[in-house]
Amino acid sequence: MVLDRILATLRNAVSISPRVKRNLQREFARSALAKLGLVLVVAILLVAIFAPFFAPHDPTEQRLNQSQLPPLGFSKTVETTSSEFVDGEITLVNETTTVAAKPEFPLGTDSLGRDMLSRVIYGARTSLLVGIMGTLLAALVGVPVGLLAGYHRGKVDDTLMRIADVSLAFPSLVLAIALIGLWGRAAVPVPDPFVAAGFAGEMPATFVLPGTVIIVVGLVNWVWFARVARGEALSLREEEYVKAARALGARNNRIITRHVLPNAITPILVLGTIQIAAIILLESALSFLGFSGTTLSWGFDIAQGRDYITSGQWWISTVPGLAIVLAVVGINLLGDWLRDALDPGIEGEGGGP
Amino acid sequence: MALGRFLLKRVLQGILVVWGVITVVFALRFVTPGSPINAIAPLDASQETRQAIAEELGLDQPLYVQYANYLFDLLRGDMGFSYIKGQEAAGLVFQKLPATLELAVAATVVAIVLSIPLGVLSATRRNEPVDYGATLFSLGGISTPNFWLGIMLVLVFSVQLNVFKTSGRGVGFEDVVASVFTGDPFLDTLITWLSFITLPAITLGTYFTALITRLTRSGMLDQLGQSYVRAARAKGLPETLVRYKHALRNTLIPVITVLGLQMGTLIGGAVITEAVFAWPGLGTLVIQSINLRDWPTLQGSLIVIGAGFVVVNILVDALYAYVNPQVVYD
Secondary structure: OHHHHHHHHHHHHOOOOHHHHHHHHHHHHHOHHHHHHHHHHHHHHHHHHOHHHHOOOOOOOOOHHHOOOOOOOOOEEEEEEEEEEEOOEEEEEEEEEEEOOOOOOOOOEOOOOOEHHHHHHHHHHHHHHHHHHHHHHHHHHHHHHHHHHHHHOHHHHHHHHHHHHHHHHOOHHHHHHHHHHHHOOOEEEEEOHHHHOOOOOOOOOEEEEEHHHHHHHHHHHHHHHHHHHHHHHHHHOOOHHHHHHHHOOOOHHHHHHHHHHHHHHHHHHHHHHHHHHHHHHHHHHHHHOOOOOOOOOHHHHHHHHHOOHHHOOOHHHHHHHHHHHHHHHHHHHHHHHHHHHHOOOOOOOOOOO | OHHHHHHHHHHHHHHHHHHHHHHHHHHHOOOOOOOHHHHHOOOOOOHHHHHHHHHHHOOOOOHHHHHHHHHHHHHOOOOOEEOOOOEEHHHHHHHHHHHHHHHHHHHHHHHHHHHHHHHHHHHHOOOOHHHHHHHHHHHHHHHOOHHHHHHHHHHHHHHHOOOOOOOOOOOOHHHHHHHHHHOOOHHHHHHHHHHHHHHHHHHHHHHHHHHHHHHHHHHHHHHHOOHHHHHHHHOOOOHHHHHHHHHHHHHHHHHHHHHHHOHHHHHHHHHHHHHHHOOOOHHHHHHHHHHOOOHHHHHHHHHHHHHHHHHHHHHHHHHHHHHOOOOOOO
16 A cells, blocks of 8 residues: 555656657767767676676686686786705796686686686676665655755754755765774675576575665765755745645645655756766775675775785786776766756766765 | 855854764764773673773763763863773874875865866867867766776886885875975975875875866856857957856856865775775774774764864855855855
């Protein structure tokens, strides 16, 4: 019953008008970057969802005899000089060894011999799940608060804006590491639907969802949604149709869900897109610093590879970083497309890393 | 005196926000599992010892008394005693603050010096190679995690080319200034300082360079299409005057707004940049004190960071009022 009403509200809120659809299409046809963004995002979504089919190996399987293999095309010969104890005397031995890339591991392996390509593919899941769920949580908290404050104004609004000020005074990364560091790094194992259904049996059967991270990134970013929703509600409450609805005797909550929210949805959607990118960057920073519940994450792999950049294994850090850049570029391009087509007039980009 | 009253009002609001920050930081300890006594007492401490520690820390008092004590201590500049470090927390925090400020200022300077000319150039030469380059750079810059950028810079400039230092701070900026007076070799000190700060400053500054380039470009394009620009050109003003005196000044208004909002991002970015380059600042201190459950130091650092954000935003508001004479002081 309640669920039905929430769904109806949502359907009502995100119904796309013909004008919006036309603007989106026109901007898409005009902008090559929008097309690139869509391609990148769709590709990464597909890879993340169907990770067990794309990944050539189990991303967590260690092969200590095949560790630190370079990516294809970066085979190299290393000359090592070592001192050895031969016939009771210490002699220097010069050895030339070839570290050859192997086609089974196209992006190389990490220090424990885990396949980088598979780790990057599975890392997409963590990033996108945290990005999308964190953004939804932030919107779920921020939008109602912002709409109520902007619509009712007065004391409610003042209180909210002061809370928002305090919330903004904590940088999201600092607050997030404080909360996760103190509350613990909850890891929720979720069964992989494809493996559970009997496909790709050699892949890990469960997938670890960093629970605390999702809650915390949502909690530290709600204020951006509250600000945007409040601004919209402040101007929409003066619209004729809102006054008409009020004159007809509609209750405030009905006006907010049926009239204010649907008309405020465009900037909220644009902000949501930008927030997914911002939260992916935030998640990678958190797992880089070791504040995450999962070890299958781009940020975590960058931290692992950092110890090896001075010894020549540059790819362990480089590859997952490139994946982050591609994902975030794609989402930012989509955000630019929505913003240029719909022109919601929001200021700022909303909390980066 | 509208400006004076406006600033006074902002300062009062700022004090209110800092009070809120202190309250949240104080509350943080009570929504966190585990007692702070555990971090101090030995594992086999007797009940009496634990009781003594609780009394020493004032933890046996009612909550509102603890809160009031904490507020009054802070007013006297006392953030509590860090038993884990064996020092006053305030001393630790203010000892680390200059390094973080230096890094943040250096990054901001890098960002402003590079981004505004780049954005203007990009807007005035629209659809030329310069514009495409700038657009590509700013898209990449806002999409790159800064800690990864830092590692890549280390890989290229330190591991391959061996030009910059990758960890620590070496000398502070105050040493560079001091060397002018004390007769220390000035150039050597300056070079040492630069060799340490260059990579962290670029790491932290790139996101902002990219962001401001983007904002300046779109703002300039918007302003150059306005009718007052056409009027200025029509009456024969030189193009440089039209661009830099008229259009750029109006472009800077939204840029300053966003900069103020993004101060939190700058401080957050400083935390992670410090982690990459072992920069001995507040960020390193925050992470350390979280891992050690060093409550007084953690709380003190968070309060200083929050207060810093508030102060910078008041300064931004003042700058905003200065740049934009139309601002309404309400």
